Amino acid sequence: xxxxxxxxxxxxxxxxxKKSLKCEQHMGHRAMYWYKQKAKKPxxxxxxxxxxxxxxxxxxxxRFSPECPNxxxxxxxxxxxxxxxxxxxxxxxxxxxxxxxxxxxxxxxxLTVL
Amino acid sequence: GNSVTxxxxxxxxxxEAFLTINCTYTATGYPSLFWYVQYPxxxxxxxxxxxxxxxxxxxxxxxATYRKETTSFHLEKGSxxxxxxxxxxxxLSVGAGGTSYGKLTFGQGTILTVHP
Numbered sequence: 457x458x459x460x461x462x463x464x465x466x467x468x469x470x471x472x473x474k475k476s477l478k479c480e481q482h483m484g485h486r487a488m489y490w491y492k493q494k495a496k497k498p499x500x501x502x503x504x505x506x507x508x509x510x511x512x513x514x515x516x517x518x519r520f521s522p523e524c525p526n527x528x529x530x531x532x533x534x535x536x537x538x539x540x541x542x543x544x545x546x547x548x549x550x551x552x553x554x555x556x557x558x559x560x561x562x563x564x565x566x567l568t569v570l
Numbered sequence: 571g572n573s574v575t576x577x578x579x580x581x582x583x584x585x586e587a588f589l590t591i592n593c594t595y596t597a598t599g600y601p602s603l604f605w606y607v608q609y610p611x612x613x614x615x616x617x618x619x620x621x622x623x624x625x626x627x628x629x630x631x632x633x634a635t636y637r638k639e640t641t642s643f644h645l646e647k648g649s650x651x652x653x654x655x656x657x658x659x660x661x662l663s664v665g666a667g668g669t670s671y672g673k674l675t676f677g678q679g680t681i682l683t684v685h686p
Contacts, residue, residue: 501673555663556621556663561615562613
């Protein structure tokens with residue numbers, strides 16, 4: 457089973473709302489990732505967690521707050537977003553953070569900020 | 571730094587035509603190379619990968635060979651189907667420490683449309 461699940465599938469929020477995106481995997485992977493993908497562009501890395509610790513933050517604005525409560529779960533908390541934050545948010549996981557390990561992606565959450 | 575350059579699209583082919591999507595890279599260190607495919611409205615799926623020079627990755631009739639001398643990883647398929655219509659991303663990952671560790675660097679993506 458190489459499935460990464462993400463909820464919700466779609467999310468519409470106002471600029472003053474607080475919402476969360478959820479990602480789950482049961483493959484025993486110890487690395488988890490958040491990516492942002494704009495239309496017709498490749499995914500851009502936001503955060504990397506390794507063994508539940510934040511390993512990489514790609515200078516993401518503080519209105520995005522990641523959380524890894526356990527090895528299977530990854531959340532992305534959203535607060536005071538801007539319309540330009542509207543995008544597809546992809547979660548991925550891999551066995552570990554190495555160059556040879558495959559990252560498995562979820563289907564994404566399509567976020568619209570009004 | 572690390573970068574991936576893919577041939578510009580979109581690419582439009584008839585069913586059963588031969589497909590090549592060019593991919594070249596620059597990397598500090600020894601990268602692993604990947605092809606991912608994204609169908610409309612979905613996340614990315616790994617299509618194939620290669621982790622060392624001269625390795626050939628293959629899956630679902632697609633193939634790509636890791637060419638260190640030309641820093642290339644071109645994707646090929648002998649006979650495309652309508653169901654192959656998607657966006658294809660070439661990507662690399664570099665290990666051995668540093669801030670690149672665990673980070674996938676993607677090309678811009680190539681939109682493939684296959685007509686019956």
